[in-house]
Amino acid sequence: MKVLAKELNVSIATVSKALNDSYEISEQMKSRVREAALRLNYTLNPYASSLRNKKSKTIAVILPEITDSFFSLAINGIQSIAEKKGYHVLIYLSHEKFANEIAIVSECTSGRVDGVLISIASETTNPDHLLKLQEENIPIVFFDREFEGLDIASVTTNDFESGYLAASHLIAIGCEKPIFLSISSSLGICTKRAEGFKVALQEMNFEFKYDPIFICNGNELEQYNQVQNLLTGIHRPDGIVASVEKLIKIIYTISYEIRLSIPTELKVLIFSTLDYAPILNPPLSTISQPAFEIGKTAADLLFKRIEKKDYNISDNKIVIPSVLVKRGSSS
Amino acid sequence: MKVLAKELNVSIATVSKALNDSYEISEQMKSRVREAALRLNYTLNPYASSLRNKKSKTIAVILPEITDSFFSLAINGIQSIAEKKGYHVLIYLSHEKFANEIAIVSECTSGRVDGVLISIASETTNPDHLLKLQEENIPIVFFDREFEGLDIASVTTNDFESGYLAASHLIAIGCEKPIFLSISSSLGICTKRAEGFKVALQEMNFEFKYDPIFICNGNELEQYNQVQNLLTGIHRPDGIVASVEKLIKIIYTISYEIRLSIPTELKVLIFSTLDYAPILNPPLSTISQPAFEIGKTAADLLFKRIEKKDYNISDNKIVIPSVLVKRGSSS
Structure with a gap:
């Protein structure tokens, strides 16, 4: 601005006010200042500009x-x-x-x-x-x-309906011990999906011999250990609906390690938009969110x-x- | 600032200068202004602050x-x-x-x-x-x-050396028609990886009956068509090193569609940090960048x-x- 002021032989305040479109400055002076600013390649500081706008x-x-x-x-x-x-x-x-x-x-x-x-x-x-x-x-x-x-x-997205649809699909393909695997008991997307899952089972007169909602939380290693306990425990499910994409790798890796065959012994369906779902071993069924x-x-x-x-x-x-x-x- | 000025019974200019730590204002006045600003929950506009700093x-x-x-x-x-x-x-x-x-x-x-x-x-x-x-x-x-x-x-990362290593690996496992699949002839990471690949083949006295660098460009569909032509053409490779992760899905999908068995008929090695590489069908060999x-x-x-x-x-x-x-x- 100093250079501009010197060039035009006016005060720095005048240049500043002109550039800020102040009512105190005549239109003629404003256009003189703008023309000189353009000529001298003067760029307004964007923060000054943000402040003004x-x-x-x-x-x-x-x-x-x-x-x-x-x-x-x-x-x-x-x-x-x-x-x-x-x-x-x-x-x-x-x-x-x-x-x-x-x-x-x-x-x-x-x-x-x-x-x-x-x-x-x-x-x-x-x-x-x-x-x-x-x-x-x-x-x-x-x-x-x-x-x-x-x-x-x-x-x-329609989380409740999707959870309902997921449970219906597992039952339709013959699951007798389906489980909903969640990462949170407070996060809305998880609780709604779990609720839809549970309501579908109730409507089909499913007998609840165990809690069909299993929550694994903490960091990845902790989640891994909890899912491993689930899949090797006495209430081992024959079908899993998992609430989030990060559970894919955990479920697949554990099933490889304990030689649990997907889909023969365990059906898997996961809420995910993963591009790689069709080329996983086996190809992964998904509830794909838009x-x-x-x-x-x-x-x-x-x-x-x-x-x-x-x-x-x-x-x-x-x-x-x-x-x-x-x-x-x-x- | 008006409220602050009124509260302290000083001019707005004084408040402004005090908040901006001007040398024109006494330390005593600065601390009075700061204390009032704090008390009245006055927040500095961050753009004004950025302008100053x-x-x-x-x-x-x-x-x-x-x-x-x-x-x-x-x-x-x-x-x-x-x-x-x-x-x-x-x-x-x-x-x-x-x-x-x-x-x-x-x-x-x-x-x-x-x-x-x-x-x-x-x-x-x-x-x-x-x-x-x-x-x-x-x-x-x-x-x-x-x-x-x-x-x-x-x-x-060491792109040239990694390209060299990739070619050596394909030759070591018996490939006779290896190819480097790239997405650009100007992007440094691609040309260096390709160059390392080519130099390794030269040092092993590989006979070049075709160009071992194949470039597919354009959008995903265009890349898909070019890779499909490569894998169904007369110079069908028996080993591919692919330069970027997005080629994984294209190569796997085409090999499923044309029933080309990985790794029996086509060995695949891809530059990628994909977390899902071990659970793909088949598990994917990678050059993993840090x-x-x-x-x-x-x-x-x-x-x-x-x-x-x-x-x-x-x-x-x-x-x-x-x-x-x-x-x-x-x-």
């Missing part, structure tokens, strides 16, 4: 893991919209920890981002951090995993609100259905 | 795809460092397009980020956009894929330069070796 032109995406194919596809869906709108996407990973999520959300306040897309961590048990964000008037849209009972927009569509729709909704401050999106609870794809692991 | 506290990570397991692991490595430093990570995807990469890099100028980690797109043929960034004094570190011959730091380590080391290097402006990192060309993991697909 009160827009960061950035949205935050908060999610648990990037190694899950669902989330990489959802990010692609979100970016397909953000790119069109000329927005930056800040990607944050909570690694399923509640404390990380709180820290991340608190960084999204005070103008750093114009909106937040969030898929909550499996350990999140309290929504206060989200309510605080909402109070600051930063729009939020849940995608895939929502915190239930809040006045916040969400784009999810990951790209969920990301795209959630971003669409968020931008409606960003672009029109008084547009209320909070009563939007969009559900996009999942699809059962039968393959060798459940035949 | 001239630090965005953000680094950009530019990469081709998020669906490749290498890049999700590398991002985890980068984030493990950025989190410790209290930095935000902006993730940008080029989708292998040169034009996208140019647009992204130009957005990284003018103070938006403090540094850039980049893995270049397969279509990138000219480094001008990177040189321009360097001229603006924004530090850059290449990870995995670099543009050759520039004075820019890089963290890569993805997490590469990301972590590149971020470490970038922060050395960000934290100490006159620290020269550009002659750092760090190489972390890959590992050959033999499994059923090459037995």
Whole structure:
């Protein structure tokens, strides 16, 4: 700005005000300054620019893991919209920890981002951090995993119905001891899928000789040990519906190690969008969530609100259905 | 700030200067203002703060795809460092397009980020956009894929040696018509791996009756058609080393469809960090790159330069070796 001021023989304050389109400066002076700025290759500092526009032109995406194919596809869906709108996407990973999520959300306040897309961590048990964000008037849209009972927009899939469908499929192919393998007793996507699974069994007058919902939690090694205990214990199931993609490797690896044949001795069906499902040994049956569509729709909704401050999106609870794809692991 | 000024009975300018730690304001007044700001829950606008510190506290990570397991692991490595430093990570995807990469890099100028980690797109043929960034004094570190011959730091793996090792392995298990399947004739990681592959064959006095480097390019469907032509044509190879992970699904799917048995009729070895390699049908032999380590080391290097402006990192060309993991697909 100093160079510009010298070039035009005016004060730095005048240059600054002209570039900031101040009413104190005449249109003639503004165009002189702009012309000189262009000529001298002067670029506005984007933070100064953000300060003026009160827009960061950035949205935050908060999610648990990037190694899950669902989330990489959802990010692609979100970016397909953000790119069109000329927005930056800040990607944050909570690694399923509640404390990380709180820290991340608190960084999204005070103008750093114009909106937040969030898929909550499996350990999140309290929504206060989200309510605080909402109070600051930063729009939020849940995608895939929502915190239930809040006045916040969400784009999810039909988890209850999919759990119901999964149980029906296992029973139809002859399972007598089906189990739902979950990673959380509080995460909505897991509890809804488990609930649908249980209701289907009840409606089919299934006799419950054991709890059909098995929860394995902790880190990967701990989950591995719990699933190993399940598959070598007295209540060994003959069919598993697993709630998340990361359980694929654990179930397959253990079944190889203890020589338990899939699908002869154990039918397997997993909630997953994994591209490699058809080339696994055996090919994996999946409940495939519309990951790209969920990301795209959630971003669409968020931008409606960003672009029109008084547009209320909070009563939007969009559900996009999942699809059962039968393959060798459940035949 | 108005509320603060009124509360303290001073001018807005005084409040602003005090919050900005101006030399014009006494220490006593500064602490009065700070105390009131704290009491009234006043938060500094982060953009105003960035403007003052001239630090965005953000680094950009530019990469081709998020669906490749290498890049999700590398991002985890980068984030493990950025989190410790209290930095935000902006993730940008080029989708292998040169034009996208140019647009992204130009957005990284003018103070938006403090540094850039980049893995270049397969279509990138000219480094001008990177040189321009360097001229603006924004530090850059290449990870995995670099543009050759520039004075820019890089963290890569030993691609030439790995290509050499891959060819030696195929010959050792009896292949007579091995081929290197690549996705680019310009991307350094591909050409170096291919070169190592070719040199190994030459040193073993291999008779070249055909070109051992086969390049398939374009979108996924186009690549699929080219690989199908290769595997059904007169120069059908009996061993393939594939340069990137996305070729796994194409090669396996085609071999199922045309009933070509892996490994009996076709040995397969792929550059990949895929977690699912051991549970594929058949289990996939891989050249596994140290993805997490590469990301972590590149971020470490970038922060050395960000934290100490006159620290020269550009002659750092760090190489972390890959590992050959033999499994059923090459037995």
